[in-house]
Amino acid sequence: MRIGINGLYLSTPYSGIGQYTINLLRALSEIDHKNKYFIFTNAKIEFEFPANFRIIRIDPIPLFPKSFLSRFIWEEYQLGNAIKKYKLDIFHGLYQSLPRGVEKIGSIVTIHDAIPWRFPAERKQLAYRWYSDIRKSLLTKRAKKVVSISETTKMDLAPIYGMKPETIEVTYEPVDDIFFTQPTQKEIIECRKKFELPQKYILYSGGLKRHKNLRILIKSFSILSKTYKYPGHLLILGAVRNTMAVSKAIYYKPEDLMTYAKLMKVGDKVHIVGFVSRSEMSTLLHQSEAFISLSLYEGFGLPALEAVTAGVPSVLSKIGAFEEVIKGAGIYVYPYGAHRIAEKLNSVLNDKNVQTELKHQAKMRAAFFDQYAIAQRVLEIYQEVYDDCVTSFEP
Structure with a gap:
């Protein structure tokens, strides 16, 4: 099969969809040396793949760069032309987008969440509302197979x-x-020096979008520090993406979060770190005392799974995706009750029995998400969709 994949998010490897793209492609490249893959990007990408994987850069037209119109033209028409040029049998959109022309071949799309429709403020920007509506309309007409990342x-x-x-x-x-994998002593020293890490800290990762509930996170940390005398700090990883069209209204501004931290009297203990590499993320997680995410909605919750995989005790909001993916490997809290959240955090930080049980559950849960098994199932879907397209059902 000649398989085309929308690799747009390879240019934002620190995003959730970016990590999904990287992890899936790497696993596919290790288990499939037969089919030919064409990975389409809009920027120069440095990744090493075997000979049957080809990264093809298609530069967006120089019209309103980083706008939703430019993005739509790239996804709809430029990728549509690539389907014909490279004579593709299958096209996989790794997020909710499929180009024109997929109607004549096998088409699969992965949809990660329903955030734009669960939170109306996400669609406040007119351009994004237009973009998300037209993408949804076209997708329902074109996709032969729809994949989601959780029940x-x-x-x-x-x-x-x-x-x-x-x-x-x-x-x-x-x-x-x-x-x-535990980081090496050299990696730990370099990471602590680069980020000027305190001896003890709690870690959050998952971006700065408003549904991540970061004001409540900071408020809960303030209570933990003042009421329960926690001596450590809070590290917040993430920043506003600027590599593609985004609605900046859906993000917290880092300076606003720091102003709020100062108001809560913990401005000297809250650190907004920004984007970090995978290696740095792993080291930061392994060195942390606990992971916390009070997100109001997740389609999957990859940062929480990464924390669980690293064996870090995790406090998570009681929402469907976290409970489905993490199960008994996390402690769950109502994401608006700052005092109760601080109490649970304090328990996790000080109760060795709780820590031991969470680590035991985490080891079993992480093993469930084997990247090669997941990639194998995706490969089977490609074959099923391809077979459906080439088989005649005429009586």
Whole structure:
């Protein structure tokens, strides 16, 4: 098969979809040396793949750069032309987008969440509302197979896209092997020096979007510091993406978060670190005392799974995706009750029995998300969709 893949998010490797793209492609490249892959990007990408994988850069037209219009033209028309040029049999959109021309070949799309429709403020920007609406409309007409990354996402997507839940396939996100491995002493020293790490800290990763509930996180940390006398700091990883069209209204501004931290009297203990590499992320996680995410919605929750894989005790908001993916490897809290959250955090930080049990559960849960098994199922979906396209069902 000649398989085309939208690799746009390879240019944003620190994003959730970026990590999904990287982890899936790496696993596919290790298990499939037969089919030919054409990975389409809009920028120069430095990745090493075997000979049957080809990265093809298609520069966006120089019209309104980093706008939703420019992005739509690239996804719709420029990728559509690539389908013909490279004579593709299969096209896989790794996020909710499929170009024109996929109607004549096998088409698969992975949808990660229903955030734009669960949070109306996400679609406040007119350009993004237009873009997300037209993408949804075209996708429902073009996709021969829809994949979601969790049962939670599947049930959210079905009514929004007008699909029957049983027609949506669930394949979980693979997790990077790097989180299974303890960092070396050299990596620890370099990481601590680079980020000027305190001796003790709690870590959050997952970006700065508003549904991540970061003000409540800072408030809870303030209570933990003042009421429970926690001596450590809070590290917040993430920044506003600037490599593609995004609606900046959906993000917290780092300076606003720091202003709030100062208001809560913990400005000297809260650090917004920005984007980090995979290696740095693994080291930061392994060195942390606990991981916390109070997100109001997740399609999957990869940062939480990465923390669990690293064996870090995790406090998570009680939402569907976290409970589905992490199960008994996390402690769950109502994401608005700052005092209760601080109490749970304090328990996790000081109760050795809780830490031991969480680490035991985490080891078993992380093993479930084997990247090669997940990639194998994706490969099977490619074959199934291809077979459906080439088989004649005429009586």
